[in-house]
Amino acid sequence: MTALRRFRGLPILVAFAGAVLAVVLVLSRVSIRTDMTDFLPSGHTPEARVMLEQLRFGAGTSMIMLGIEGAPPATLARISRSMTTALDRSPLFLFVNNGDASLFGGSTERLLFRYRYLLSPAVTPQAFSVPALHADMVRLLRGLESSAAPLVSQFGLADPSGAFLALLKQWIGASQVRSVDGVWFAPHRDRALIILRTNAQGMDLENQQRAQMAIRTAFADNDPGSARLVAAGPAVFARQAADLMRADVTMLSLASTVLLSALLFWRFRSIWVLLLVAVPVLLGIAAAALAVQILFGFVHGVAIGFGVTMLGVSLDYPVLLVGHRKLAEPAAATLQRISEAFRLAVCSASLGLTGMLFAGIPGLAQLGCFSLVGLLVAAGVTRWILPHLIVAADLAPVSAGDPARFLRVEHLRVWRGWAAALGLAAIAGLALAGGPRWQTDLAALSPVPPDAMKLDASLRRELGAPDTVLMGLVQGQSVEDVLQREEKLLPTIDALTRRGVLVSAELAASYLPSAATQLARRAILPDPETLTARVAQARAGLPFRPDAFVPFIDAVTASRALPPLLPADIHASLFRARLDPLLFSRAGVYYGLIAPTALHDPAAFAAALHQNGVPFVDVTQEMNRIVADYTGTAWRWFAIGGAAAMVVIAAGLRSLRRVLAVAAAIVTALLVTVAILTAIGTRLSLIQVVSLQLVAGVGLDYALFFARRQLDQEERARTLRTLVTCNAMTMLSFGVLTLCRMPLLRQIGITVAIGAVLALVFAFLFAGVMPRDSTEEYG
Amino acid sequence: MLCLLWPPARAASASLPPIDVLMQALARVTARRAAFTETKSIAALSEPIRDNGTLIYRRPGYLAKITAPPHAEQLVVNGDQLTLAEGTEAPHVIALYSHPRLHALVDAVRGTLSGNLDLLRRWYNVTMTGSVAAWRLVLVPIDPGVASLIRFVAIEGGGTTLHWVRTVQANGDESTMTITPAQ
Numbered sequence: 001m002t003a004l005r006r007f008r009g010l011p012i013l014v015a016f017a018g019a020v021l022a023v024v025l026v027l028s029r030v031s032i033r034t035d036m037t038d039f040l041p042s043g044h045t046p047e048a049r050v051m052l053e054q055l056r057f058g059a060g061t062s063m064i065m066l067g068i069e070g071a072p073p074a075t076l077a078r079i080s081r082s083m084t085t086a087l088d089r090s091p092l093f094l095f096v097n098n099g100d101a102s103l104f105g106g107s108t109e110r111l112l113f114r115y116r117y118l119l120s121p122a123v124t125p126q127a128f129s130v131p132a133l134h135a136d137m138v139r140l141l142r143g144l145e146s147s148a149a150p151l152v153s154q155f156g157l158a159d160p161s162g163a164f165l166a167l168l169k170q171w172i173g174a175s176q177v178r179s180v181d182g183v184w185f186a187p188h189r190d191r192a193l194i195i196l197r198t199n200a201q202g203m204d205l206e207n208q209q210r211a212q213m214a215i216r217t218a219f220a221d222n223d224p225g226s227a228r229l230v231a232a233g234p235a236v237f238a239r240q241a242a243d244l245m246r247a248d249v250t251m252l253s254l255a256s257t258v259l260l261s262a263l264l265f266w267r268f269r270s271i272w273v274l275l276l277v278a279v280p281v282l283l284g285i286a287a288a289a290l291a292v293q294i295l296f297g298f299v300h301g302v303a304i305g306f307g308v309t310m311l312g313v314s315l316d317y318p319v320l321l322v323g324h325r326k327l328a329e330p331a332a333a334t335l336q337r338i339s340e341a342f343r344l345a346v347c348s349a350s351l352g353l354t355g356m357l358f359a360g361i362p363g364l365a366q367l368g369c370f371s372l373v374g375l376l377v378a379a380g381v382t383r384w385i386l387p388h389l390i391v392a393a394d395l396a397p398v399s400a401g402d403p404a405r406f407l408r409v410e411h412l413r414v415w416r417g418w419a420a421a422l423g424l425a426a427i428a429g430l431a432l433a434g435g436p437r438w439q440t441d442l443a444a445l446s447p448v449p450p451d452a453m454k455l456d457a458s459l460r461r462e463l464g465a466p467d468t469v470l471m472g473l474v475q476g477q478s479v480e481d482v483l484q485r486e487e488k489l490l491p492t493i494d495a496l497t498r499r500g501v502l503v504s505a506e507l508a509a510s511y512l513p514s515a516a517t518q519l520a521r522r523a524i525l526p527d528p529e530t531l532t533a534r535v536a537q538a539r540a541g542l543p544f545r546p547d548a549f550v551p552f553i554d555a556v557t558a559s560r561a562l563p564p565l566l567p568a569d570i571h572a573s574l575f576r577a578r579l580d581p582l583l584f585s586r587a588g589v590y591y592g593l594i595a596p597t598a599l600h601d602p603a604a605f606a607a608a609l610h611q612n613g614v615p616f617v618d619v620t621q622e623m624n625r626i627v628a629d630y631t632g633t634a635w636r637w638f639a640i641g642g643a644a645a646m647v648v649i650a651a652g653l654r655s656l657r658r659v660l661a662v663a664a665a666i667v668t669a670l671l672v673t674v675a676i677l678t679a680i681g682t683r684l685s686l687i688q689v690v691s692l693q694l695v696a697g698v699g700l701d702y703a704l705f706f707a708r709r710q711l712d713q714e715e716r717a718r719t720l721r722t723l724v725t726c727n728a729m730t731m732l733s734f735g736v737l738t739l740c741r742m743p744l745l746r747q748i749g750i751t752v753a754i755g756a757v758l759a760l761v762f763a764f765l766f767a768g769v770m771p772r773d774s775t776e777e778y779g
Numbered sequence: 780m781l782c783l784l785w786p787p788a789r790a791a792s793a794s795l796p797p798i799d800v801l802m803q804a805l806a807r808v809t810a811r812r813a814a815f816t817e818t819k820s821i822a823a824l825s826e827p828i829r830d831n832g833t834l835i836y837r838r839p840g841y842l843a844k845i846t847a848p849p850h851a852e853q854l855v856v857n858g859d860q861l862t863l864a865e866g867t868e869a870p871h872v873i874a875l876y877s878h879p880r881l882h883a884l885v886d887a888v889r890g891t892l893s894g895n896l897d898l899l900r901r902w903y904n905v906t907m908t909g910s911v912a913a914w915r916l917v918l919v920p921i922d923p924g925v926a927s928l929i930r931f932v933a934i935e936g937g938g939t940t941l942h943w944v945r946t947v948q949a950n951g952d953e954s955t956m957t958i959t960p961a962q
Binding site: 141142144145146147148149151153154543548549 | 819821822823824825826828830844846850852854863865880881884927928929946948950952954
């Protein structure tokens, strides 16, 4: 007998293998994109669009911030130093910086020194006058007489007017990082700080993987003892999110497979059911991904993730079919009993999803297409292929049990009045709470855990790295144009800094003046004869040897022949690291960022920029506006889809009472779910739209099956048991999600778990037909 | 056979290089106070600069150099912080670790006074000539950044007393500080 059943199961095994193969084949062929730009609409203003793109693709994405903590400061400093030395040698990194010392003695210092008379703001006509030079020399002499003599003589004789020192001051700037043993430390805790940039772009995951491995190795190699390494930055997040997702998905698939297998085995006493249930969903996923690939040219990772969630409803289809089968019954008989409800459920659910196709937002359209195709294919497979497999393997639920017991359960429907009251209470509660709270923060959709976000914010603050959310954006025809426009802003920014509006601002022009400015400074420089004469006059009465300032005269003379320093000529890594994130071009337009540090009064800063014709972008606000729009559109189309589904149901059921019962069941379930979510402090976002669509979908199945014209008590019992099985499947597979570490998956889990139970309860109470009434109504 | 004749304790002390013996002796001095005279020969200036004043040291990281007028100044190094006060001007406070060249210069003296050979070797190739009773240390910078400023530092002394410190810069300028322990 067993051997025979196993043989009978062979078609199922073949179908299952085929479905798995189809999914693997399709998913390995389609081009999957994970970039949110492909999923989200772009910003409202052109500036916002540029800024958002820059945040995603710009030089800033290759920045990694490291913190070393959990050991005595001396140990942390030692680790920081040796890690920096090791990483600095690696070709994977553009620069590695763990203290102010890295500015001194490197290629950037040499470049700055060489170009000091073109770059330094201290180059003015007065600076080369006899009185100014005399004052410089007196100061220089005092320096040489002091203990600082070695340092003073190193630069002072070649640069008595201090052009180089003025440059260095700009470079060291506002960073208020504490130093321990020459290593940057967070101001209020023992955490050594390192900032580095990879040569690879932030989204080049393969090279980022390598770079981050090198960082971990460098840390582990320096016998860290009790010390811990923490890391943040866009690339780190991307990898963490991928790792987390992998861990969660592994846990999920294991746990839900085990749980669902146990449930289905208990219910049907056959492992074939498990494989059978998977066939429509798998084929649905394969077809959906293929359709999206054909229509859109690529498949977005988010569409797959959310789409598969919404396809959870199609897990019910095969169960509804098998669950309603009597042992040894031909397929046609089972189908005949459930076909009306089944067809209606599929049609209305598909129609509900169709709305998203027309939402006009790229991601939503993909999501709608994915779910719609998946659902239809899964339903088609259930309707036309599965019956043969089921009959061949003779799958049916174990005995439906004593119908009388279910009769008692059905008497619970006397509580339906109270349940309706619960729905009204949910409305009242939501109204009192001022409606559900909407998610306006993109972070909620992000796969990055909140802890990682917090770490990023704290490292950024501790390093004095500029805010990346509030920025001015200067536009120009060329790099030169941008730099000139920025230079015009410098006095305004200085004034704002003095007023305490901000602590400082990072902008390219403060590191690299425009070529025009450099040429203007160059024009100031006196010719060798004039300068020699002035130096001789200025030296009068001071104990300097006649040739003491030859290095100075030589340097000024050499500078008169220097071409202006242009970004393209700069290869010194520290210089590049400062400049690249602040100066970039996109589609033939050149942009300069003005990134404030510790901006206390954004409104004043924005107003000052606007007066100078420079747009100010609040990235957070911009993102949130996008998300709000997105979510709003999704909800609207959810409602439109729902209304369309109701029309189909009304046409199909042709009974006002039954239509109202089905609608009431679903609407009440959704309302109470939203009320519960609001009560526990959840903000509604795209996650809830997707989850509630699933809830509506399963709720529709439940309500339509309960509302069927049921022939006898035995069939009613079968329906109840089957729907409880479907519900338990949804509960188990989505309940597992609540154990995930990714907030996104957890939220889906909570919403679906709450919603699915409520959907079953309300469908049972409202749509289910009271046994006593059934004879009257259908008799 | 020889091992039997050689007492182990003596073997240990005898095998210790003189530089370690010297450093251990220096490390035992907890505080010093000395008068100094300093002569700086700077190529750019037509005549050398002469100063005198007081040096104060406390183990392991405190060093003060108080220069008498006409070039009055107070240079105090404590741990990582260097404070330079000249006349009535507001003192400059500098984190030494952010300025490796200055740091190397300070540690040449501090490392010797505290007998911290590891500290000296972090910056310099250290060679000792003479004996513990009359020694001379020559410190040549390892780091190219430091070497661009300092060619070498030479220190002479006898036992735990320092006699003079001579600093020769990469550009040829040099300073010699002669030290006389205060009574």
